[in-house]
Amino acid sequence: MRYAGWPGRRRVSRVFENEQRSLLSLDAVTLDAGGTRLIRPVTADIPLGARTVVLGPNGAGKSLLLRLCHGLITPTSGRLEWLPGTAKAPPRQAMVFDRPVLLYRSVAANIRYPLEATRVPRREHAERLREALVFAGLEQRARQFAPTLSAGQKQRLALARAWALRPDVLFLDEPTAHLDLAATRDIETMINAIHHKLAGVILTTHDLAQARRIADHVVFVHKGKVIEWGAADSFFDRPRAPEARRFLNGELFE
Amino acid sequence: MNFGDVIGQAFRLIFSLDPDLLEIIGRSFQVSLSSVVISAVVGAPLGAVIAMARFRGRGALVVVLNALMGLPPVVVGLLVYVMLSRAGPLGVFNLLFSPTAMIIAQTVLITPLIAALSRQIVEDVWQGYAEQFRSWGIRPIRAVPTVLWDARVGLMTVLLAGFGRAISEVGAVMIVGGNIDHLTRVMTTTIALETAKGDLDLAMALGLILLLMSLLVNALSHAVRRVAGPAASLARV
Structure with a gap:
């Protein structure tokens, strides 16, 4: 199953290897609601052709960040740019919600x-x-x-x-939060079966084990702020931020 | 005449299929069913749009609509009477004291009811759907038919509620219909008239049928909801 149009992983992989191109770049994106800052300025890159996991405890703002990327909500300030450096229109996107609609x-x-x-x-x-x-x-x-x-x-x-x-890009918001282990495995198998055909999979989870199983790339969120982002291996092996270290050790409780 | 005699006489009228009785029942159904159909066509989409669209003054509109659910039938009758009377803006159509006038009055009476109840039901469904439809890039106004269809079970009970109100009201049809024999007499106006005249048999027969109708409507409403529970039978590929 291949689709034409937006650059899928195969077509862009050469570029990707050479230049580390990003699928989506967020530049100082913020979100306020009712006088409260829900998302503090986010500057991050989502790489092309990867499974990006937005990781963090409950209430960190993962889902809001995902909705901002998908365009379900409009940022208060800042910019989102798809395939920065090219003049491409936004890709076709689809989203799966934590409680399926x-x-x-x-x-x-x-x-x-x-x-x-x-x-x-x-x-x-x-x-x-x-x-x-x-x-x-x-x-x-x-x-x-x-x-x-x-x-x-x-x-x-x-x-x-x-x-x-x-879609070119698939968003999943805590897709297995309400599922048991067997159903979770089914969903993960399905994601892994199609992600090669997508320009990117972006998934939120609070489940560290799931993040380790799926992630090529991690965006770690805490209290409405992106604390750390980068390749999954280096994030899990050598987290730089103290919050990330505490989360990985299971010690982040607030 | 004692109560037992009246009841007995009433049942005799019903089981003998008295032609006057059947005519009155038939007209009641004709008027009220027509009103429900028109009100549904107008009220359900109206309720859906109010449920799904976001615009200034929406909250106030919902309050007004809910208040209109309790419109007193006599007031509706009076308003429609004024509109349709010779001197009124619609006087030229010469509709007063006809079944058409009664359909208009009952439509005015139950359209707000159907719109208000549909609004609630559609809003519940839409709350679940809204984000998914936004993700698909489908504008709410284009989703109206979809949500009306998916809310069909709840809407059925709304239509039954509207029918129940229409067929049992007396004030509006009495004023604009005039309770003319063989022309605009319906069950409720006949009961009022015959009771006043002292002819309790016919009044009681019609009263029993109205009660039966009420029971039937509620049973239908219950059945619709029961079928919708497991709902497998409602699925169409």
Whole structure:
């Protein structure tokens, strides 16, 4: 499954290796609400073709940061730039939420709805629906009313539905926060199966073990501030910030 | 005449399928069902737009709409009467004392009810959906038909509530319909008239049927919700 248009990892990987190009660059991005500063100035780069994990304790502002990147909320100040240095328009994006938002319709109708609403060419619908059902492991449940699925099946459906839109960039907000271990493993397997075809996967989690399993790149957030960001290996082996060290040792409680 | 006789006579009228009785019941249904259909077509999308759009004065509009749910039928009747009377702005259509006038009055009465209740139901569904639709880049106004469809179970009970209010009100249809025999008599106006005349049999027969209707509407409403619970049967591929 390859898509044309925005540079996927394969096409850009050469560039990536040579120049370390970034997918998204945040320049002094802040967010205020009701007189409170929720996100303190963030300057960070999300690398191209990587699985970036936004890591931090609950209430750190991970989800807000993800929504800022996706454009669900507008920053109070600062700039976001996709593929900085090129004149590319923002990539196609899709997002999976911590509590999957399923329409009160069948499993198949849930996959088909965004295909129709976002004007994916009609001739591709059947094939994409079939692939999404297989991807989610829900071929046998295509006609089932989606709200009656189990929590794990719901999130698999949400992820497969997002993938059916063939985004360039996939955002996932705590996708396994409400799932058990088996369902969590299913979701992680699905993410790993598609991330090669994406220009980037950006996922938030408070789960350190999950971050270690998935991350190529880490953005560590604490109290509305990006404390540290960089390659996952160096973050986990040699964290620079004291908060990051305490979080990795399981000692960060506030 | 004692109570037992009245009840007995009433049942005799119902089971003998008295033609006058059937005519009155038929007109009641014709008027109230028409009103519900028109009110649904206007009120449900209106409620959905208010639930999903964000604009100045929205809060005030919601308060007004909720207040309009309690519109007194006689006041609606009076207003529609003034509009439709010869000297009124719509007098030229010569609609007063016709079933059409009664449909207009009941539509005015229950459209706010259906809009207000639809607003609540759609808002609940939309709260869950909003962020996902924003992520898909679908504007709320384009999502209105989607959310109306997905809220269909709740909306069914709203329509039943609207029908219940329409068929049981007496003030509005009495004023604009005039309770004319074989033309604008419906169940409620007949009960009022026959009771005043002392002809309790027909009044009681119609009263029993109204009670039965109320029971039926509530049973339907309950059934709709029960079916929606497991809901597997509602899914359409």
